[in-house]
Structures are given as structure tokens and as C-alpha cells.
Amino acid sequence: MKVIMQLRFLIAVFSAIASVSMAQTIQVEFERQTLENGLTVIYAPLHNAPVVQTRLTYHVGSRDEDPQRQGFAHLFEHMMFRGSTHVAPEEHMKLIGAAGG
Numbered sequence: 001m002k003v004i005m006q007l008r009f010l011i012a013v014f015s016a017i018a019s020v021s022m023a024q025t026i027q028v029e030f031e032r033q034t035l036e037n038g039l040t041v042i043y044a045p046l047h048n049a050p051v052v053q054t055r056l057t058y059h060v061g062s063r064d065e066d067p068q069r070q071g072f073a074h075l076f077e078h079m080m081f082r083g084s085t086h087v088a089p090e091e092h093m094k095l096i097g098a099a100g101g
Helices: 001-023 072-080 092-098
Strands: 031-034 039-043
Touching: none
Parallel strands: none
Antiparallel strands: 031 039
């Protein structure tokens, strides 16, 4: 019985390995454009589905900081969650979630 269990396990492992190695690589065509204001926009149209996804990335993390002035991005992140004139404390994430983010 123990040998049969081990054989079933080995068959499952080899099946998983075979299915991964047979998987096809999908290549996505895209266009990159830099606007006059320096914003880089990447378009990747996929015409097989009637949906749109938008992703916005800011290069403001610690790797983008001046070595003599580190920690400001983290500080401002914490300050943002304390609220502002137009957004109550802890409301930023609720607003983003309500908008589908």
C-alpha cells in the first residue's frame, strides 16, 4: 500500500513538471510613449476581451531617493494616512477601494 502511495505521488509530480514544461509562452505586444511632461505611457492592447486595466506607478521609493536625503517617501506615505483638508484620516484606502483599486 505504501509503495502505491509513493507511485501515485511520483506520477503526480511528473505530471505537474510535464504540464509546466509544455506551457506556451505568451508574448504581449506593447507600445511605449513619453509625453511632453515626462510621463511614460505603455499601451498593451489585447483585443480578445472588452476590458481595460489601468496601472499607475510612481518612481518615488527609497531606490529613487538621494542618498543624503533618505526616508522622505516613507514619511509622506505615513503623513498621507493621517488625512488632509479634503480626506479624513484613514479614508484614502477606503476611497481607493470604493473606486475599484
